[in-house]
Amino acid sequence: MEGLLGRGHAPTVDGMTIHPEGPVLFVSSSARGHVNPLLTMAGELAARGWPDVWFAADDDVRGDVEALGSGSVTYVPLGPQARGLNPTLWDDEAYRSATTQSKWKNCVAVIREALDVTVLTEKYLALDAEVERIRPALMVVDSETVYAVDVAMTRGIPFVLSVPYPVSGFFQPLLPKDYPTPLSGLPQRMTRSQRVANRLFRLRFMTLPLHKGMLKKLAAVLKVRKQLGIANPTGGVKAKIDGATAVFAYSVFGVEYPFPAPEKLRMLGAMVPATPQCEEDELTRWLDGRESVVHMGFGTISRLTAEQVHSLVDVARRLEGRHSVLWKLPKAQQDLLPPDAELPANLRIESWIPSQFDVLAHPHVRAHLTHGGGNSVGECLHFGKPLVVAPLWLDCHDLAVRVVDCGAGLAVDDTRTFDAAEVTAKLHRVLTEDSFSERARHWAGRQHEAGGVAGAADLLVEYVAGLRAR
Template identity: 50%
Template sequence: MDSTRRPILFVSSPESGLLNPLLTLAGELSRRGVEDLWFATDEPRRPDIEAIAERTPVEFASLGEVVPEMSAVTWDDETYRAVTQSSRFKAHRAVLRHTVDPALRVAKYRALETAVDKIEPALMIVESMSLFAVELAITRNIPFILSVPFMPSNVLTSHTPFSRSHTPPGFPVPHSGLPYRMTLAQRITNRIFRLRTLAMFLNPSLSKVMAQDGPIRKELGISDAARGQMARIDAAESILSYSVTGLDYPFPVPEKMRLVGAMVPPLPQSPGDHRVSDWLDRQGSVVYMGFGTITRLTREQVESLVEVARRLDGRHQILWKLPADQQEFLPPAEERPGNLRIETWVPSQFDVLAHPSVKVFFTHAGGNGYHEGLYFGKPLVVRPLWVDCYDQAVRGEDFGVSLTLDRPETIDPDDVVDKLTRVIEEDSFRARAEFFARQQRAAGGREAAADLVLVSPSLK
């Protein structure tokens, strides 16, 4: 490799919630004129990578087609129901049973290996769920920065009772949806959650799958240093977390972790598309409903949300980002309430959340949505979807920025209308959301993240 070159290689899974913060970071580096930028992800995201280049190119390195088991967007309906069921542990177990298979990483590892041989990166920036990329970086001794689109505790807390953890004993286990201050029953549940996770790996069916891990590691030549839940933390040169102190429960954050807040691109993100923005300009109070790319609403749930809009007619407008395949559950246009605007896709969720007419964000509370809504000072009403969404939901309530539906799986219109009304009309929610907006902006976002990358010793 030419000694003047210092390639930076981004690696991410294709899901928007995992990929988008790194798109923003890569775009910022390109905007600053940084040379030799590469981005490795699955083939369907090629257009997204090619679109972010500004002053310097961002080259695409294909990791092939999406592996269905590794992408929640492609799971069948039975798996979706299992991972989004109301039991926190059963949902957690379903996710692990469906995704924990050493054989799934082989094709991605090999594809990334080919890309690394070509690019010879001086530094990798790896999304935290792309464990195959962490394993390759450790095996090849390539410095890497870990990208965490979740709360810090999500990657720093052990899921099992005997593994090392960066959070104190008794800290809520990720995906449990438990609060920081627990009742006795909740403390017992928290301990059992860890024990049941450990027991799950001792179950014959999963043990048989995990027995493949050793031979596959040997076949791929993966270093033993890449083993264990905390390997990605220990081996990372630094860690980028898109949160701020105060939006997670308190614990000593490792020195190498930098909390920069939500990764927001320069706004407006879509200056040429005025359809939605012009409509927003004409409204006084708007509820924005957006439940991410994974949520699959049923006919009954869609009908309930239409009823919510009907009950709010005359007080608030509703902007609802609803995928096309779920719009078949809507009543005919002439039967919908006049305050309901449906969009298959909005040009920029950032632009919507930034608009002063939007008063509340009705969300599934994924890691990005939770922080992005608050970045713009919007209080939240939460219909948690799965795994980490319940963790964000309970923190949001504890920190006074959100309310959570009593029965997320059924979507009771009375409950939704009550919580939307309270969050909009009670000043404390807006005040707390605006406080965390200031905290996030002070943390630096994409600019602070880019600064951290550019001071990496590996780029000197």
């Protein structure tokens, strides 16, 4: 597929210039883990010469779309951020209910928050009106942005689904009985007790309507979907799979556990733009001046406790003399830090990093300590860096066992406190045992072969060209 598009030139397929008729419309909620792969893809498509690229999202994404290049991607506003669809907006009580020690209770809490019939209806109607105006030839939609999938299916517009978490979670109806149930955090090779736990976890999904308040929420959503005339009235996943032109996933089999999947599933590897993204700055010079750096970052959703923050400071202190530590810690959580005088000299804390891609690409960054989000794991492996995963959130538990099983890293057992001795010992192993770096580099090669963002853009051009040829 490489070379189907040339940067700055008219798009081509098989050496023939095509003149696109109809826009390509990307749609996502503003949750970072979901919107970022689509932003990277839209930027790539526009940079390669596609003349009519649109991006529909909540108001707070406008700046990200405009940063893709002057006029290259047209932003479509869909109103304020939807609280239920963006966990960064949840209050502390809602966040705690979704990050307990019970993986099943966490699932229920997230689903309960997402089932906001008012928000889903408003977003559906807003997007439907914009689609009527734009008339896209193809939509590329985040799989969890329910209203976007609904609009595409109801209007009969060809669509590509973007799945930024372990893609087996989206294909759950097709998984064999002995496959680790999505969100269970169970490994591919299970003990007898784990196999029993796996069956029970899957059966529990059938009890969802029985949880407090859930039946009422589900009934309200189904009623409105019927009133709106949505083509997939129950929101069934199989109907979405059958209706999609393709399903894009950002890993490779071998990291993701294999399962029987339709041909329309495209395992592309991480959506990583060309680096460096930013000009050399003071942070780059700091990285240049350190022989070995551990990058720490826990995504946009995670809310660390004071105990966790202090443990991570202790981890940096224990690494002093051997490794420096770059920690991306949100400003709101920096109040939990000990006084500056008590911070180790090898620790650098930033509330914002211009480009995590540039950091992970830097040759002096040797490993990544992460919460285990899909984008973070994929990006780290794209650059061939081993990692230690401290899973803090739903699919992070699944990704943690996959990282361990593919040999590219280790997982933290106790994430309630981030035991400093355990985290330091596991970082020491991935930094000093060659097997972890070797496996990380292996998966980097596999990701690059899968196509990445270039392959995704090539496929989108092929799809639109194929639609015009009908």
